[in-house]
Amino acid sequence: MRPLALGIALVALQGCAPTHIGSYKPKHRQYELSPSPDKSEAAASPGSLWHEGQPASLLFTDARALRANDLVVVKVEEIADAARTANTGLTRSSSTAAQISEFLGAIAKLKTALPIFNPQIGGSSSSSFAGDGSTARTERLTATVPSIVRKVLPNGNLFIEGHRVVLVNSEEQHFYISGVVRPIDIDQENSVKSSMVADAEIEFTGRGALTDNQSQGFLQKYLGWLWPF
Numbered sequence: 001m002r003p004l005a006l007g008i009a010l011v012a013l014q015g016c017a018p019t020h021i022g023s024y025k026p027k028h029r030q031y032e033l034s035p036s037p038d039k040s041e042a043a044a045s046p047g048s049l050w051h052e053g054q055p056a057s058l059l060f061t062d063a064r065a066l067r068a069n070d071l072v073v074v075k076v077e078e079i080a081d082a083a084r085t086a087n088t089g090l091t092r093s094s095s096t097a098a099q100i101s102e103f104l105g106a107i108a109k110l111k112t113a114l115p116i117f118n119p120q121i122g123g124s125s126s127s128s129f130a131g132d133g134s135t136a137r138t139e140r141l142t143a144t145v146p147s148i149v150r151k152v153l154p155n156g157n158l159f160i161e162g163h164r165v166v167l168v169n170s171e172e173q174h175f176y177i178s179g180v181v182r183p184i185d186i187d188q189e190n191s192v193k194s195s196m197v198a199d200a201e202i203e204f205t206g207r208g209a210l211t212d213n214q215s216q217g218f219l220q221k222y223l224g225w226l227w228p229f
Contacts, residue, residue: 027176029201031151031159064186065158070149072160073191074177076202080139088131095124141204145177157182160197171208177201 065072147162157180164175179200186192194200216224 027163027203029161029178031178031180031199064183064188064190065149065160065181066152066183068149068152071190072147072149072158072181072186073189074145074147074160074162074194074197075191076141076143076145076177076194078139078141078194078202080137082138083134083136085134086131087133088129090127090129092128093124093126095122097122141202143175143204145175147177153180169209171206171210173206174203176203 143164145162145164147160149158150161151159153159159178159180161178162176166173166175177194177197177200179197181192181197185196194202
């Protein structure tokens with residue numbers, strides 16, 4: 001009975017543990033660098049306490065990200081607001097009128113012979129065109145993502161990359177950010193704004209029950225593509 005009870009307990013614990021919606025593969029971006037000559041590290045003198053690149057050697061610097069695998073917090077605040085409006089109006093009208101009252105007495109004779117004869121010519125034309133168009137787009141994204149320094153570029157800039165996965169009620173949110181940061185732009189709290197990240201890639205996607213219900217089914221999409229009207 002003990003093995004059976006132990007198996008039931010393991011199954012119950014696995015059912016209570018949080019699981020992802022699907023297999024998640026974190027995104028990794030290869031940041032290509034221009035070729036540069038390698039710099040060999042200077043060997044420490046025998047008996048010396050100085051080691052190049054070690055935290056203890058940075059006596060006059062604060063705890064900011066400076067080396068590979070250091071942690072830096074990226075404060076994402078992306079705001080985009082664009083609007084455009086165009087109006088066009090064209091109007092054109094013309095009119096023409098002509099009348100022959102006398103022509104060597106022939107007009108009077110024609111009027112007598114043909115009572116419906118009316119020696120008048122007239123014409124008019126008009127055209128108009130009006131065009132109106134507008135477009136607008138507003139976006140806002142705010143988040144805080146701790147990132148890791150993946151590479152230190154030859155000029156001292158840092159290539160950072162960070163992931164964040166949040167699972168709430170069968171809805172999974174994935175946040176990814178990467179880019180290049182200058183060490184001088186990192187503040188005293190070891191954080192940097194996303195507006196100071198160069199070559200930035202920011203992705204915020206989700207999957208789960210809410211995301212599935214916001215998209216059309218496969219058959220409905222297929223029928224909509226085939227339907228010509």
